[in-house]
Amino acid sequence: MPAGVILAGGRSTRFGEQDKAVADLAGVPMLRRVADRIGGVVDELVINCREDQRDAIEEAVCDYPNPTKFAIDSDPDQGPMAGIRTGLAACDDEYAFVVACDMPFVDSELVNYLFERAEGHEAAVPRLGDGWFQTTHAVYEPNPMVEACDTALGEEKRKIVEPLFELDYVVVEEEELQKYGSLESFENVNTKAEFEAAVQRFRP
Ligand SMILES: Nc1nc2c(ncn2[C@@H]2O[C@H](COP(=O)(O)OP(=O)(O)OP(=O)(O)O)[C@@H](O)[C@H]2O)c(=O)[nH]1
Numbered sequence: 731m732p733a734g735v736i737l738a739g740g741r742s743t744r745f746g747e748q749d750k751a752v753a754d755l756a757g758v759p760m761l762r763r764v765a766d767r768i769g770g771v772v773d774e775l776v777i778n779c780r781e782d783q784r785d786a787i788e789e790a791v792c793d794y795p796n797p798t799k800f801a802i803d804s805d806p807d808q809g810p811m812a813g814i815r816t817g818l819a820a821c822d823d824e825y826a827f828v829v830a831c832d833m834p835f836v837d838s839e840l841v842n843y844l845f846e847r848a849e850g851h852e853a854a855v856p857r858l859g860d861g862w863f864q865t866t867h868a869v870y871e872p873n874p875m876v877e878a879c880d881t882a883l884g885e886e887k888r889k890i891v892e893p894l895f896e897l898d899y900v901v902v903e904e905e906e907l908q909k910y911g912s913l914e915s916f917e918n919v920n921t922k923a924e925f926e927a928a929v930q931r932f933r934p
């Protein structure tokens with residue numbers, strides 16, 4: 731089975747003082763919810779974060795059933811693409827599913843489908859009706875994506891789509907995604923209000 735990479739190296743500025751990665755989402759830290767949702771379809775978990783976040787995140791995943799490793803940003807605050815690069819560089823698997831720590835509704839059926847679609851290519855990236863590529867909810871072949879990120883970062887290009895254009899990537903459109911899982915999978919939690927709304931949805 732492939733790897734899962736959870737991105738958690740952001741500063742959660744829209745969220746407030748606390749790190750949203752470990753915020754208590756109806757009894758479970760948000761990042762742990764993401765880890766639990768993908769646990770059945772990835773066999774190894776890589777967590778990308780800063781050194782100062784490590785202890786709290788480690789506590790959140792200490793009893794996680796699958797192997798877990800940390801990919802710590804050597805140069806923090808370089809944006810999500812740098813986080814993807816650092817996370818993927820720690821993977822030895824053929825493919826990895828990259829997901830943000832603030833996507834607690836991630837749907838493993840969709841993740842599985844993205845793995846299928848990536849087969850024979852270097853990436854499978856969802857695109858929703860709004861036209862945006864869901865690069866932080868996508869499958870990559872680690873080596874080519876790491877190289878493509880290095881190239882983009884070397885050219886001071888920070889947009890997460892930049893490295894994609896260097897790859898043989900498959901676009902998975904919304905209509906197709908809908909057949910295989912729930913589009914809730916792409917919802918991300920940025921503010922306290924969004925977090926509270928998510929808490930209500932997880933409460934029984
Ligand atoms: N390694 C790394 N990851 C990042 C960085 N910025 C954002 N991310 C991650 O990328 C994902 C999407 O980012 P955002 O939703 O903007 O999260 P954020 O930056 O923590 O929150 P805001 O400060 O409110 O923008 C999250 O999983 C973040 O943890 C960064 O500079 N480095």
Ligand SMILES: [Mg+2]
Binds near residue numbers: 740741
């Ligand atoms: Mg941000």
